[in-house]
Amino acid sequence: MNQQPGTSGLIFNEPLLWDKSRDGRCAMSLPKSDVEREPLDENLTGDSPNLPQLSELDVVRHYTRLSQWNFGVDSGMYPLGSCTMKYNPKTNEVQAARQGFASAHPLSGDEFSQGALKLMYNLEQYLAEITGFEAVTLQPAAGAHGELAGMLMIHAYFAKNGKQRSKILIPDTAHGTNPASAALCGYESINIKSGKNGILEPSVVEAIMDEDTAGIMLTNPNTLGLFETDIKEIALIVHSKGGLVYGDGANMNAIMGIVKPGDIGIDVLHLNLHKTFSTPHGGGGPGSGPVAVGKTLEPFLPIPRIVKELDTYKLVTDFPDTMGRIHTFYGHFGIMVRAYAYILSMGAKGLTDASKLAVLNANYVKESLKGTLNLPYDLPCMHECVFNDEFQKEYHITTMDMAKRLLDFGFHPPTVYFPLVVDGAFMVEPTETESKEDIDQFIDAVKAIAREAAEDPEKLRKAPLLTKVTRLDEVAAARKPCLRG
Numbered sequence: 001m002n003q004q005p006g007t008s009g010l011i012f013n014e015p016l017l018w019d020k021s022r023d024g025r026c027a028m029s030l031p032k033s034d035v036e037r038e039p040l041d042e043n044l045t046g047d048s049p050n051l052p053q054l055s056e057l058d059v060v061r062h063y064t065r066l067s068q069w070n071f072g073v074d075s076g077m078y079p080l081g082s083c084t085m086k087y088n089p090k091t092n093e094v095q096a097a098r099q100g101f102a103s104a105h106p107l108s109g110d111e112f113s114q115g116a117l118k119l120m121y122n123l124e125q126y127l128a129e130i131t132g133f134e135a136v137t138l139q140p141a142a143g144a145h146g147e148l149a150g151m152l153m154i155h156a157y158f159a160k161n162g163k164q165r166s167k168i169l170i171p172d173t174a175h176g177t178n179p180a181s182a183a184l185c186g187y188e189s190i191n192i193k194s195g196k197n198g199i200l201e202p203s204v205v206e207a208i209m210d211e212d213t214a215g216i217m218l219t220n221p222n223t224l225g226l227f228e229t230d231i232k233e234i235a236l237i238v239h240s241k242g243g244l245v246y247g248d249g250a251n252m253n254a255i256m257g258i259v260k261p262g263d264i265g266i267d268v269l270h271l272n273l274h275k276t277f278s279t280p281h282g283g284g285g286p287g288s289g290p291v292a293v294g295k296t297l298e299p300f301l302p303i304p305r306i307v308k309e310l311d312t313y314k315l316v317t318d319f320p321d322t323m324g325r326i327h328t329f330y331g332h333f334g335i336m337v338r339a340y341a342y343i344l345s346m347g348a349k350g351l352t353d354a355s356k357l358a359v360l361n362a363n364y365v366k367e368s369l370k371g372t373l374n375l376p377y378d379l380p381c382m383h384e385c386v387f388n389d390e391f392q393k394e395y396h397i398t399t400m401d402m403a404k405r406l407l408d409f410g411f412h413p414p415t416v417y418f419p420l421v422v423d424g425a426f427m428v429e430p431t432e433t434e435s436k437e438d439i440d441q442f443i444d445a446v447k448a449i450a451r452e453a454a455e456d457p458e459k460l461r462k463a464p465l466l467t468k469v470t471r472l473d474e475v476a477a478a479r480k481p482c483l484r485g
C-alpha cells in the first residue's frame, strides 16, 4: 500500500476501523441508564470485545471512501469478455425491492405466494419462448450450477434408459466450467479440436462420437465469440448415436430474438440471468442459471416444479423421473424479479435489438483494433472479439502489461489469457449498453498503449502507475493471501 496520505487527487488511503478508533468516541447518543450496571452473566468476566470506537462521521467516511475504490458498470466500461458486463437498469432494483417481493418467505406456502409463483412461472415461459424449448427450471444459482443441473438430467436420462455412458465430447472452444460439470457427473471429457477458423467441424465429431458417449457439450456462440455454423449437422451426428447435445447458452446475449437454440438440435441449455438478462453479477453470487430443456429431458427436470392449474400456481414435487433437487426452495428469487422486469421493459423487439447492438459493438471494436492488436480469427464476430499480444512480442510486452495499463486509462481490463485456444488472449466484450463515445475512448486507450509498447516498454511493464496499488505479485497474492489489508 502506498504510504502517502493521498495517492490521486482527493482519494485518501483508508486505515482499518480499528486503527482509527479513539477511546470514548461513539456514533450514537444513548439515554443515561437509570438502572444499576449488572454483568450479563457471571461467567462473562473476560475482556470486553475489541470493538472500534468511532464517530458517525468516521464510519460514514470510511465506508463511502471504500465504495469509491470500487469499479463497476456504474462507474465505467467493463469490457470483460465472456462475462457480459452490461448495465443493470435501476428499475430492476425498484421492482425487486417492492415489499411484496422483498418480504416474501419461501415457507409461507403456495396459497400465500401466488404472486411470486406467478412471476416465476411467467419468467419460465418467457425464457422457454426466447430459447425455443419446452420447459425451464429457474433453480440453479449460477451458470456452472445450471450446467451441472443439465448434465445431471442427461445422466438421469441414460440411467432411466438402462445404460449409462461414460464419456462426453467437449470442444476446445467450450467454457472451462463445461468439463468440470461433466466430471462431477462421472463423465470423462474428451477434448475435441475446432477447425482452423475456430469453428467445430462435423467430421471431427463424426469420427469420435460412439455409443459410449453421452453427447457433446458445446458453447455457442463459442468462447472465440464465433457462431458454430455447423451445429445442426453436429446435433444430427450426436443424436444418430443416441447422444444428447448440451448447449452452453451463457453467451445468449449475442443471439436473443435471432436464433432459438431449441430449433437447431440442442437438447438442454443454460442461461445466465446475470449476463444476458441484466441482473447483477454480485461478487460471486447470488446469480441465476436457469436451464431450458426439450421434450426428451423434460421429465428429468429438478423438483419442485411450478405448475399452473386454472389460475392457481403450485410447487409440485411428484415427478418420478426427476434428477432430484439442485437448490433450497426455488433458487434466487430476487434475481428472478430483476430479470422479469428486464424482459418486460425491453419487450421482444428490445431484446432482439440488444443482441444486434451487442454484435455491432463487438464488430466495431474488432475492426477498429485489428491493426493494433493481432486478431487470430478474422471472421465476423458475435458479442465479443479475441485479440492477442503477437504484435507486441518484439517489444517484450504482454497481454498482462497492456491490461494493467488500461487501469491507468480508467477502464476495467478485458478478459485475459482466456480462451486457452488463443495464446495471450485479450478478449473484449463491450456489450450493447456502451455508447459509441465510450467505445471510442476505449479504442483510443488501447491504441495509445500499443504506441507505448513501442516507445516506452519499460514504463508499460510497471503499469498500472496511477492506481492505489501498482503491479501486484499475483503468485504471492494467490499463495500467501494477506487478509488483514
Ligand SMILES: *Cc1c(COP(=O)(O)O)cnc(C)c1O
Residues within 6 Å of the ligand: 082, 083, 142, 143, 144, 145, 175, 177, 219, 248, 250, 251, 272, 287, 289
Ligand atoms: C460465464 C460463463 C459460464 C459460467 O457461468 P457462472 O455463472 O460464472 O457460473 C459458463 N459458460 C460460459 C460460456 C460463460 O461465459
